[in-house]
Amino acid sequence: MQCGSGDEIAGSPYLMESIPSSSDKKTLKRLGIHSSLFPYSQSGPPFSTSVLSIPRKKPLKLDDGRSNSWLEAMRSSSPPRKKILKEVNIDVSSDDADVAYLSWMIKYPSALNCFQQIMRQARNKQIVIFLDYDGTLSPIVDDPDRAFMSNEMRSAVSNVAKYFPTAIISGRSRDKVYELVGLPELYYAGSHGMDIMLPVENTLATNDANCIKATDQQGKEVNLFQPARKFLSMIDEVFRTLVEKTKDIKGAKVENHKFCTCVHYRNVDQKNWSVVGEYVVDVLKGYPRLRLTHGRKVLEVRPEIDWDKGKAVEFLLDSLGFSYHKDVLPIYIGDDRTDEDAFKVLRGKYNGYGILVSAIPKESKACFSLKDTSQVKKFLESLAKTREVEEDTGERS
Numbered sequence: 001m002q003c004g005s006g007d008e009i010a011g012s013p014y015l016m017e018s019i020p021s022s023s024d025k026k027t028l029k030r031l032g033i034h035s036s037l038f039p040y041s042q043s044g045p046p047f048s049t050s051v052l053s054i055p056r057k058k059p060l061k062l063d064d065g066r067s068n069s070w071l072e073a074m075r076s077s078s079p080p081r082k083k084i085l086k087e088v089n090i091d092v093s094s095d096d097a098d099v100a101y102l103s104w105m106i107k108y109p110s111a112l113n114c115f116q117q118i119m120r121q122a123r124n125k126q127i128v129i130f131l132d133y134d135g136t137l138s139p140i141v142d143d144p145d146r147a148f149m150s151n152e153m154r155s156a157v158s159n160v161a162k163y164f165p166t167a168i169i170s171g172r173s174r175d176k177v178y179e180l181v182g183l184p185e186l187y188y189a190g191s192h193g194m195d196i197m198l199p200v201e202n203t204l205a206t207n208d209a210n211c212i213k214a215t216d217q218q219g220k221e222v223n224l225f226q227p228a229r230k231f232l233s234m235i236d237e238v239f240r241t242l243v244e245k246t247k248d249i250k251g252a253k254v255e256n257h258k259f260c261t262c263v264h265y266r267n268v269d270q271k272n273w274s275v276v277g278e279y280v281v282d283v284l285k286g287y288p289r290l291r292l293t294h295g296r297k298v299l300e301v302r303p304e305i306d307w308d309k310g311k312a313v314e315f316l317l318d319s320l321g322f323s324y325h326k327d328v329l330p331i332y333i334g335d336d337r338t339d340e341d342a343f344k345v346l347r348g349k350y351n352g353y354g355i356l357v358s359a360i361p362k363e364s365k366a367c368f369s370l371k372d373t374s375q376v377k378k379f380l381e382s383l384a385k386t387r388e389v390e391e392d393t394g395e396r397s
């Protein structure tokens with residue numbers, strides 16, 4: 001089965017060269033984020049190293065190469081393509097951009113073009129679908145409160161869930177993403193996987209110390225797996241401090257996602273990005289058990305626990321009874337750096353497929369790509385249709 005580079009999944013995509021992004025460097029610099037906040041080696045792909053750890057006692061510095069990579073990652077965190085090209089002062093025609101995108105697709109082929117191959121690989125396996133929300137099911141918009149998914153997308157997701165276990169894994173709070181998606185038949189994980197809702201019959205979750213019983217939106221008893229429970233009040237405190245700190249920065253918006261909080265800078269004048277970055281870093285100096293990551297024009301504060309979207313995928317697969325890797329083909333569709341943790345887990349352990357949603361070339365651990373949310377919808381529709389036909393013709397029962 002082909003994955004990315006056109007070779008077998010095992011190994012080959014890693015042999016490809018990274019696509020460097022100088023725009024990210026500039027962005028982080030503008031955000032005033034300090035290099036000592038970024039303890040990871042930058043020799044690998046930028047996404048997999050996108051976690052900022054707040055230093056315990058070290059002074060903050062901004063002057064080594066590592067911070068530049070982090071800055072680059074921040075800068076490139078948002079299409080549209082034309083704007084990005086303008087931001088990095090590259091004089092390219094759209095033809096050049098198209099060529100760059102097409103070359104990138106050699107490594108990350110379209111999941112639509114490779115659909116038959118994906119289905120062949122799924123033969124005799126249970127497909128499990130994982131979906132990110134923002135930028136995957138809903139287009140990126142300026143106001144996070146208005147990031148709605150279309151009814152057509154909702155029905156595509158609902159159809160897929162008729163045939164395959166389907167989970168949403170979002171950086172938003174679980175309640176918020178449930179409200180936006182509104183499909184009770186799905187599994188939901190909010191706060192980057194730190195808040196997972198499972199049926200009460202799920203014994204794996206029931207036996208875990210991080211698990212509590214609760215009721216869902218329909219009043220049904222459920223298990224909630226919340227590995228960062230003890231950080232609840234700390235996150236709330238940081239949220240309130242960040243709201244206060246950034247209240248005079250026009251366009252800054254702070255969201256409370258229960259187990260993490262974030263500061264949006266999408267609508268902040270670029271000359272003030274460094275102020276936003278400095279304020280967040282300043283606040284976090286008082287909280288050594290929290291760390292900083294970033295998404296698309298957003299700085300995210302979360303507990304420094306060994307948990308991310310990748311861990312959430314593993315937990316959900318185990319909980320749903322798919323611990324035996326050969327029986328399952330997990331597919332994860334996402335657009336964000338935080339989704340890279342999940343892509344990595346899928347590749348490494350399950351021979352599953354990460355699909356990156358991106359209209360611009362980006363280095364990723366995904367195997368395939370889709371250009372935008374409309375292609376995501378098409379892919380989901382094809383999955384449901386294919387399985388429906390297979391069941392109708394008795395090819396699969």
Ligand SMILES: O=P(O)(O)OC[C@H]1O[C@H](O[C@H]2O[C@H](CO)[C@@H](O)[C@H](O)[C@H]2O)[C@H](O)[C@@H](O)[C@@H]1O
Binds near residue numbers: 142143338
């Ligand atoms: O994991 P996700 O479901 O992708 O959530 C990640 C973040 O998504 C939201 O922010 C992003 O989308 C907004 C609406 O399109 C956009 O305005 C913002 O710039 C993006 O970063 C959400 O508001 C964040 O809290 C999530 O962490």
